[in-house]
Amino acid sequence: MHDLIRQLREDNKTKIVMLVADGLGGLPIEPGGPTELEAAKTPNLDKLAAEGTVGLSIPVAPGIAPGSGPGHLGLFGYDPLVHDIGRGVLEALGIGVEVGPYDVAIRGNFCTIDGDGIVTDRRAGRIPTETCVKLVELLRAGVKIEGVETLIEAVREYRMVIRFRGEGLGDDVADTDPLSTGLHTLQPKAGSAGSEKTARIAAEFLRQAKEILKDQTPANFLMMRGFAKFPNIATMEEVYGLRSAAIAVYPMYRGLAKLVGMTVVEPGNTVADQMDALKANWDKFDFFFIHYKYTDSTGEDGNFAKKVEMIEALDVEIPKITALKPDVLIVTGDHSTPSRMKSHSFHPVPLLISAPATVRPDFVTTFGERPCLAGGLGQILAKTIMPLAMAHAGRLQKFGA
Amino acid sequence: MHDLIRQLREDNKTKIVMLVADGLGGLPIEPGGPTELEAAKTPNLDKLAAEGTVGLSIPVAPGIAPGSGPGHLGLFGYDPLVHDIGRGVLEALGIGVEVGPYDVAIRGNFCTIDGDGIVTDRRAGRIPTETCVKLVELLRAGVKIEGVETLIEAVREYRMVIRFRGEGLGDDVADTDPLSTGLHTLQPKAGSAGSEKTARIAAEFLRQAKEILKDQTPANFLMMRGFAKFPNIATMEEVYGLRSAAIAVYPMYRGLAKLVGMTVVEPGNTVADQMDALKANWDKFDFFFIHYKYTDSTGEDGNFAKKVEMIEALDVEIPKITALKPDVLIVTGDHSTPSRMKSHSFHPVPLLISAPATVRPDFVTTFGERPCLAGGLGQILAKTIMPLAMAHAGRLQKFGA
Numbered sequence: 001m002h003d004l005i006r007q008l009r010e011d012n013k014t015k016i017v018m019l020v021a022d023g024l025g026g027l028p029i030e031p032g033g034p035t036e037l038e039a040a041k042t043p044n045l046d047k048l049a050a051e052g053t054v055g056l057s058i059p060v061a062p063g064i065a066p067g068s069g070p071g072h073l074g075l076f077g078y079d080p081l082v083h084d085i086g087r088g089v090l091e092a093l094g095i096g097v098e099v100g101p102y103d104v105a106i107r108g109n110f111c112t113i114d115g116d117g118i119v120t121d122r123r124a125g126r127i128p129t130e131t132c133v134k135l136v137e138l139l140r141a142g143v144k145i146e147g148v149e150t151l152i153e154a155v156r157e158y159r160m161v162i163r164f165r166g167e168g169l170g171d172d173v174a175d176t177d178p179l180s181t182g183l184h185t186l187q188p189k190a191g192s193a194g195s196e197k198t199a200r201i202a203a204e205f206l207r208q209a210k211e212i213l214k215d216q217t218p219a220n221f222l223m224m225r226g227f228a229k230f231p232n233i234a235t236m237e238e239v240y241g242l243r244s245a246a247i248a249v250y251p252m253y254r255g256l257a258k259l260v261g262m263t264v265v266e267p268g269n270t271v272a273d274q275m276d277a278l279k280a281n282w283d284k285f286d287f288f289f290i291h292y293k294y295t296d297s298t299g300e301d302g303n304f305a306k307k308v309e310m311i312e313a314l315d316v317e318i319p320k321i322t323a324l325k326p327d328v329l330i331v332t333g334d335h336s337t338p339s340r341m342k343s344h345s346f347h348p349v350p351l352l353i354s355a356p357a358t359v360r361p362d363f364v365t366t367f368g369e370r371p372c373l374a375g376g377l378g379q380i381l382a383k384t385i386m387p388l389a390m391a392h393a394g395r396l397q398k399f400g401a
Numbered sequence: 402m403h404d405l406i407r408q409l410r411e412d413n414k415t416k417i418v419m420l421v422a423d424g425l426g427g428l429p430i431e432p433g434g435p436t437e438l439e440a441a442k443t444p445n446l447d448k449l450a451a452e453g454t455v456g457l458s459i460p461v462a463p464g465i466a467p468g469s470g471p472g473h474l475g476l477f478g479y480d481p482l483v484h485d486i487g488r489g490v491l492e493a494l495g496i497g498v499e500v501g502p503y504d505v506a507i508r509g510n511f512c513t514i515d516g517d518g519i520v521t522d523r524r525a526g527r528i529p530t531e532t533c534v535k536l537v538e539l540l541r542a543g544v545k546i547e548g549v550e551t552l553i554e555a556v557r558e559y560r561m562v563i564r565f566r567g568e569g570l571g572d573d574v575a576d577t578d579p580l581s582t583g584l585h586t587l588q589p590k591a592g593s594a595g596s597e598k599t600a601r602i603a604a605e606f607l608r609q610a611k612e613i614l615k616d617q618t619p620a621n622f623l624m625m626r627g628f629a630k631f632p633n634i635a636t637m638e639e640v641y642g643l644r645s646a647a648i649a650v651y652p653m654y655r656g657l658a659k660l661v662g663m664t665v666v667e668p669g670n671t672v673a674d675q676m677d678a679l680k681a682n683w684d685k686f687d688f689f690f691i692h693y694k695y696t697d698s699t700g701e702d703g704n705f706a707k708k709v710e711m712i713e714a715l716d717v718e719i720p721k722i723t724a725l726k727p728d729v730l731i732v733t734g735d736h737s738t739p740s741r742m743k744s745h746s747f748h749p750v751p752l753l754i755s756a757p758a759t760v761r762p763d764f765v766t767t768f769g770e771r772p773c774l775a776g777g778l779g780q781i782l783a784k785t786i787m788p789l790a791m792a793h794a795g796r797l798q799k800f801g802a
Binding site (some may be wrong): 025027028031032035060061062063064065066067068069070071080081084085086087090226338341343344345346347369370373374378379 | 402405409452759761762763764775776777779781785788789790791792793797798799800801802
């Protein structure tokens with residue numbers, strides 16, 4: 001599909017906005033009741049639904065609940081089953097740590113162990129970020145490993161990124177997190193020959209870290225997760241010819257956007273700040289990815305009413321986007337996060353395309369999981385949204401004569 | 402997809418029931434009228450449809466009417482275009498004849514030929530099974546072929562299974578049934594070099610059989626169909642981690658279930674017996690395939706009213722399933738068998754998923770071909786039903802971070 005798009009794409013001045021309400025899709029909390037989106041008062045989204053066309057997005061494949069990585073890659077038009085992005089890389093990119101072809105990025109979690117090395121708290125009591133920064137400085141000063149360049153950066157609370165740079169570093173190394181308290185941390189074990197050097201270095205890192213941290217409290221050790229190399233992936237500009245901006249508050253989503261070559265625009269901390277950033281950068285880009293976190297976090301918390309509120313808070317901001325007159329506005333989520341399940345789920349995600357000049361409207365007049373079943377887009381794989389966005393933006397030429 | 406499921410699957414205690422009403426889908430018998438399913442009074446299925454979600458299953462691909470083999474493989478989550486199961490293997494498995502890697506299994510049909518060898522009855526007057534058993538004994542006693550082990554088993558009426566076991570036996574051999582009376586039977590002809598040995602052995606078998614049966618009446622010869630080797634196919638337990646039971650009255654469907662590693666539970670002869678078997682085995686398995694034949698056989702007979710009756714008879718049994726509180730109950734068919742067509746057809750098959758804890762309900766309140774068009778599942782390939790069943794059963798972890 002990317003080859004076809006590269007062949008057919010036509011640059012013009014049209015602008016595409018993709019508003020991703022993370023975890024947007026939901027479930028009724030009681031039999032016969034509405035979902036979160038159906039319960040929310042969303043006059044602005046409903047208007048877009050009535051004038052545009054709707055459907056449902058299947059993030060990866062039927063039945064598959066995606067993490068944020070595959071969920072967003074699909075929305076950006078990259079097949080998440082082909083492009084496998086490791087968590088370490090995402091975490092690194094999200095805090096501005098570059099990851100190149102000779103690097104392995106790893107998530108580090110500070111933890112608490114007892115005198116026998118048994119994990120008593122996998123998150124070291126969720127130490128404040130300042131403590132994390134201080135401990136990372138201790139590690140930086142203390143860890144010395146031959147034959148590899150080591151970089152350590154604090155993320156937030158108990159989380160850090162570790163990056164090894166050197167020749168011959170594979171990323172097929174198992175996590176050292178035992179996933180439960182009451183167990184020893186695991187050794188970083190290579191799953192294949194090409195990753196044995198990485199495993200050796202990681203083991204040496206952990207050995208030194210244990211010594212350096214031994215008198216700290218509560219964070220007296222760390223675990224490594226998500227060993228990952230940078231994937232070889234074409235940028236949005238290369239594939240679609242779109243100068244693309246990401247307006248995202250949280251590191252993970254900035255990281256995902258950087259992965260496909262987007263420019264991360266600093267948006268401040270609120271959705272209103274994000275809308276300001278959209279307006280301020282309107283002339284500089286062709287494509288804008290706006291990430292809205294709170295529909296997911298409230299779903300993860302199992303708070304139906306709060307998720308409804310967060311959907312309504314987003315709806316209020318919609319006129320700021322439409323005031324800029326984007327040629328195409330897409331509203332969807334990277335996956336569903338039903339508050340009833342308190343987790344990402346496999347359910348298809350409501351999807352809306354507004355494109356005044358080119359859209360074929362359907363009969364649907366409200367934005368919700370069940371109304372979307374009757375929409376003009378049907379139920380489609382997330383990776384087909386970008387081709388549709390390009391088409392609605394007049395950015396794809398006719399195929400064949 | 403199987404690789405992905407193996408990677409994500411999570412064993413738990415949830416239970417999945419797949420009720421296959423063979424040939425369930427139908428057509429109106431007169432313009433403007435209901436289909437068989439729409440005409441039937443099905444309060445229990447309607448309740449499941451109202452509380453759960455519905456859609457339509459496309460057995461193989463749009464426009465393709467499947468036989469029982471591809472129809473069921475699709476439902477079990479195996480792509481029927483990839484896994485080609487020969488009829489001979491199915492017939493053998495259905496009567497408990499083992500088929501291994503050095504075997505070719507063949508369906509044998511007793512027939513009647515005249516003095517010139519012209520077929521006058523392709524089913525030898527549908528001889529009773531006892532006659533079939535007696536004739537098979539004659540063949541066993543009489544046929545001697547060098548360099549191959551031969552096994553012959555009666556199935557029912559005019560049908561038997563022949564199994565050749567030996568080195569270098571391919572299954573690319575043409576049927577000897579001319580498919581019409583008034584013609585000679587055909588020679589078993591190899592379609593490729595690797596099957597020439599099989600063709601030679603089959604020809605010798607037929608030569609000896611003709612001599613052995615020449616004075617019998619009406620069954621004085623046989624024809625061979627469906628030469629087939631055992632396919633290399635992963636079991637349901639290997640793919641899904643599901644201990645799977647098959648509750649099927651007819652040999653073909655037991656055979657299909659064995660092919661994917663299910664344990665065949667002896668269910669007696671009625672659907673009530675099948676429900677008893679379900680209950681009796683409830684604690685021993687994770688997945689239950691229940692096969693209901695009569696929606697297909699009445700469709701094949703062109704008996705609209707009788708098919709309606711058989712659907713209603715199945716509906717009455719539904720509470721016995723729901724009383725066991727399966728986490729996921731799927732109701733669908735392996736294909737449509739409209740009584741108006743008296744044959745399998747390509748039409749999508751009504752599909753229902755009941756899963757109280759995880760389903761996203763739609764607006765549909767009755768189970769029927771046309772109501773299902775508005776359902777939450779859309780029209781999906783049969784092979785995607787098992788991933789959805791696994792997801793609704795909470796048996797798939799999140800994909801990616």
